[in-house]
Structures are given as structure tokens and as C-alpha cells.
Amino acid sequence: MRRSTYFLPTLKETPAEAQIASHRLMLRAGMIRQSASGIYTWLPLGWRVLKKIEQIVREEQDAAGAQELLMPTIQSADIWKESGRYEAYGKEMLRFNDRHDREMLYGPTNEELITQIFRDNAKSYRELPKILYHIQWKFRDEVRPRFGIMRGREFLMKDSYSFDLDFEGAKRSYEKMFNAYLKTFKRMGLTAVPMAADSGAIGGNLTHEFHVLAETGESGVFYDVAYDELAAKDAIDLEALSKLYAVTDEKHDPNDPNCPPPERLKSARGIEVGHIFYFGTKYSKAMGAVVAGPDGNPVPVEMGSYGIGVSRLMGAIIEAYHDDKGIMWPEAVAPFKVGLINLKTGDAACDKVCEDMYRTLSEQGVEVLYDDRDDRAGVKFADMDLIGLPWQLVAGPKGVANGIVELKNRQTGDKQELSVEAALALLTA
Secondary structure, eight states, rough: OOOTTOOOOOOOSOOTTOOSSHHHHHHHHTTTTEEEEEEEEEEEHHHHHHHHHHHHHHHHHHTTTEEOOOSSSSHHHHHHHHTOOTSSTTTTTTEEEEETTOOOEEOOHHHHHHHHHHEEEEEEEEOOOOEEEEEEEEEOOOOOOOGGGGSSEEEEEEEEHHHHHHHHHHHHHHHHHHHHHHHHHHHTTOOEEEOOOOOOOTOOSEEEEEEEEEOOOSEEEEEEHHHHHTTTTTSSHHHHHTSOOEETTTTOOOOOSSOGGGGGGEEEEEEEEEEEEEEHHHHHHHHTEEEEEETEEEEEEEEHHHEEEEEHHHHHHHHHHTTEEEOOOOOGOOSSSEEEEEEETTTTHHHHHHHHHHEEEHHTTOEEEEOOOOHHHHHHHHHHHHHOSSEEEEEEEHHEEEEEEEETTTTTTTEEEEOOOOOOHHOOO
């Protein structure tokens, strides 16, 4: 992609409404623009990152055996009345009547709809277990939307739902999703600490929140140092995890018998990015989602739900990876891998070297943003640091004359002077 034609409206100054780093940098880096309170348009650079995050989430759901579908954003109020949540949910739910005066709503979550789908289409225990998921825009009418996409009214969410015949099966599904979440966050370069949580409006008695560690996190978290050793394993055993102390600052009590001694207690800041629930037959009994068991008798299915804030994750990544110059994207979610900077557009030698590198990298499948603008070097460097691509490949007249280009790692700041061939080999390895 050529910077001269790319729609990337960066800002030099921080907008007054931006209170936290992710909101400030997403606005300045031309990733989002506010359309209404708590509602944002995703501009091309932000959209690229969002799709990268979404794809990692999708791949780990698929690997755990979940099957993707897509449910509508608009739901009938009737199914929410069946479950008993229509009045209980509160003003966060956007309700309206259609032209036929039927009560409808913009879905804040999908427990009722997925239960209806399962109820109407699955009849036997032989069709279990199942985990179904989708990645869909939600709307919750927050009283005070703030912090950009971190607490917006419209957001992209992955929500999955498990269906099992009994508690043991439901627990196995829960463990699959639990470990899929840890793998998802790890692939994005994030450290996520799971902790026992309140079930809130969704209900249930086995539930965990996942908090990504970031210095600018919205809440304090306290956890046993033994978690770090546990997290290094490919899969975490829930029984082992349940014995470890891990709570937010709201629940932290140094006098709790389960609280480890100071030398084993770690404290950090965290951002909630995922929440999972087992709620048994809460919805299946209320809505008649039953299957014929092995003996032919009807059995209400055991269910769980599992949510990841896909758009919120972008804010969490920025909170974890930024400095005073801008964003520092982990390579797995970066909008482009390489920012190619031509320090003297119009110089024949510089233009040729940059065009050749741009073509070679693109042909090798490397995503490149080529800054070919006729602008000052300082402006180009500042923009590249702001948008935070993992690598900056710089070509200037003096270096090109000697067959040399500069390669900079955005996260470490390390710079290398390399031949064109060596730089390309490193970036395409």
C-alpha cells in the first residue's frame, strides 16, 4: 500500500476527549473517528488491525472444536421474555417496535437466540456436545461511554455457546474454551490472568474473567506468583488454577486465608477482555431446550457462554504496547509488517531502490506501507513511529549510494545498517 494514496488521516495534536493512551493513539494514528457518543467508524488502518485480531480469535475457536455461524443483530423480544431477562436486563438494552408493532431489540448478547436455534434443531443426545460461535457487532447503551473503544456502545464481540448432556461434559467444554482463550491472548503477545468472577446478568456459578496485564490498565489485579509457572504450560488444569489466588482490587483482601504471603503475591494493572460462564440449565429449562437422553427421556441441555471483546482487545493491546512516540504493534496483529520510508522522493536512485524493495516484499507476501510522499523526513519518521509498524525500512541518498539501507525494530528501537539483500532476507525469513 502506498502512503500517498492510503486514507490515513493522522493528527499531530491529541483530541481533548481522549483520556487514555489507546483512545488518544487510535485517534492520532487515524484508526477510528467518532460517529456518535460511544460509536466509532473504523478507518482503513484500524480495520486492518481489527480483522487480524478477529482472525486469531476465529482460528483458536476453530482449533478448540467450535463451529462458526452468524446470528442477526436484531432479535425478537419474545425469546427474552421466555428466559425472563427482558425486563431484568435494564436500560442498556436498546428496545424498539418494528412497523408491525412487534417488540424487537438490538442484541447485547445471544444466550436466548442460540438456545432457540438449538432447541428448534437438535433432538437427541447423539447430537451433543456442540460449541457454536459467531463474531458480531453488539450494542449496549452505556450510561457514560468513555475511553474510546474500551467502553463504547457498539462493539465487536466473539461469543460462543456450549451444549452438553451433563455437568461433566459441560465442564470439558468450559476447559476447552478456557484454554483457547489463553492461547488466543498469547498469540497476540498479551499476558492474560484468569480470575474467578461474578456472573452478572448472564447468570451461572462457574465463571472467569480474563485480564490482560498493562501498566495503564483500568483495574488492579492481585495473583499468586505460581500462576506464571502454570501459564507457561500448553494447557491449564482448572482444578490446579482454582487453588490459586487471583482477584481484582475490588475483591482483594490480604486477610483472606487463600491470599498468599507478600513474597508470593504479585500485583499489576489489568484490562478485562474476556468473560466465560457455565450456567447449567438456566436457559434450557426456561426455554424448553431438551434432547432425548440415552433412555429416551427428555434432558435439558447443560450450557455455557464465552465472550471475547474483539474490538476492546485492540485497545488493550495498545495499552500494553506503546511509548511516548506512539503504538508498538506485536507483529501478529500489526496492520502492516513493514513501513518503507523513502527519505527523498523524486531522487532517481532512492525511488528505484524503494520501488524494487516494495515490489520484492509484496511479491513475498509481506504487508508493506510505502511512504512515498514528497514530505520532510521528520514527518515520515514521526508518522511511522505513531502508527507503530513492527519494522521500519529506510532508504536515503547517502546510504543508497553505498548500497545500504537502515532497518529499525519499532519495539526495541534497535537500528541496523544492512545491504538491500540482507534487509530483504531478514524481513522475508
